[in-house]
Amino acid sequence: MSSPSPVEAPPHVLQLLSQLHRMSLEQEATISKTGKVFSSVVMGDLEGRRPDGNPRDAFDQLMLDKFIALDEDKCQFMYQLICSMGATNIVEAGTSFGVSTIYLALAVAKVKAATGKSGIVIATEKEHTKAAIARKYWAQCGTTVEQEIELREGDLLETLKSGLLNIDILLLDIWSALALPTLKTVQPHLRQGAVVITDNTISGAKGYADLLAYLRNPENGFQNMTLPFTNGLEMSVYMPRSQ
Numbered sequence: 001m002s003s004p005s006p007v008e009a010p011p012h013v014l015q016l017l018s019q020l021h022r023m024s025l026e027q028e029a030t031i032s033k034t035g036k037v038f039s040s041v042v043m044g045d046l047e048g049r050r051p052d053g054n055p056r057d058a059f060d061q062l063m064l065d066k067f068i069a070l071d072e073d074k075c076q077f078m079y080q081l082i083c084s085m086g087a088t089n090i091v092e093a094g095t096s097f098g099v100s101t102i103y104l105a106l107a108v109a110k111v112k113a114a115t116g117k118s119g120i121v122i123a124t125e126k127e128h129t130k131a132a133i134a135r136k137y138w139a140q141c142g143t144t145v146e147q148e149i150e151l152r153e154g155d156l157l158e159t160l161k162s163g164l165l166n167i168d169i170l171l172l173d174i175w176s177a178l179a180l181p182t183l184k185t186v187q188p189h190l191r192q193g194a195v196v197i198t199d200n201t202i203s204g205a206k207g208y209a210d211l212l213a214y215l216r217n218p219e220n221g222f223q224n225m226t227l228p229f230t231n232g233l234e235m236s237v238y239m240p241r242s243q
């Protein structure tokens with residue numbers, strides 16, 4: 001029997017999270033035969049079906065009303081990781097309707113209350129309609145969650161160019177083609193021992209080939225482990241030789 005959830009939150013927040021995870025999974029089941037969406041696979045399918053159109057535009061259009069939320073157990077792991085590291089400065093690459101962000105905010109609030117540290121969860125979303133829905137869910141959670149999040153709207157390769165300090169954790173829950181450019185944007189601001197978490201690195205390995213090659217090249221300063229969550233979850237610890 002698995003352990004109960006480590007997440008501490010008011011009942012209405014826990015209820016909202018369960019509901020959002022359920023909605024997300026139901027949506028994904030309608031898009032993908034495997035029940036999970038991998039951006040490179042869906043984009044490849046769209047390319048095959050519409051050889052004349054731009055598959056990226058068609059993909060963005062299809063994803064406009066989709067959660068594609070991080071799995072519940074992975075969200076709980078993020079919560080545990082933040083508490084164990086005493087992390088308070090988090091970057092979330094890919095926020096969508098803000099489900100995983102709620103876990104990050106709950107954990108950061110807990111660490112801040114216990115340690116007196118400062119910090120913030122930097123969330124990123126390029127679609128303004130998705131950002132508005134995320135803000136609505138965060139408001140439903142209440143100020144404990146809302147006040148921990150700074151949402152940067154627009155292309156994260158632009159919005160993350162400045163204002164990052166001593167980042168403890170980078171969560172890469174973004175379309176796979178964007179993962180490496182995002183890492184390279186944030187890497188100069190990672191602290192020694194920072195953790196980069198990347199979703200779906202087993203099932204999505206093909207789409208992540210460039211990212212995984214970069215992370216696994218010892219010159220780039222990461223030590224890596226693929227955690228055995230469904231579809232894989234890469235945990236990369238930033239330990240550059242000298243910084």
Ligand SMILES: C[S@@+](CC[C@H](N)C(=O)[O-])C[C@H]1O[C@@H](n2cnc3c(N)ncnc32)[C@H](O)[C@@H]1O
Nearest residue numbers: 068069070094095096099100125126155156173
């Ligand atoms: C997998 S979803 C994130 C799910 C979210 N972490 C959760 O658990 O609820 C990825 C999101 O990244 C957003 N996105 C894609 N390209 C982006 C970009 N260049 N800048 C910012 N956000 C982007 C998409 O619109 C999508 O909502």
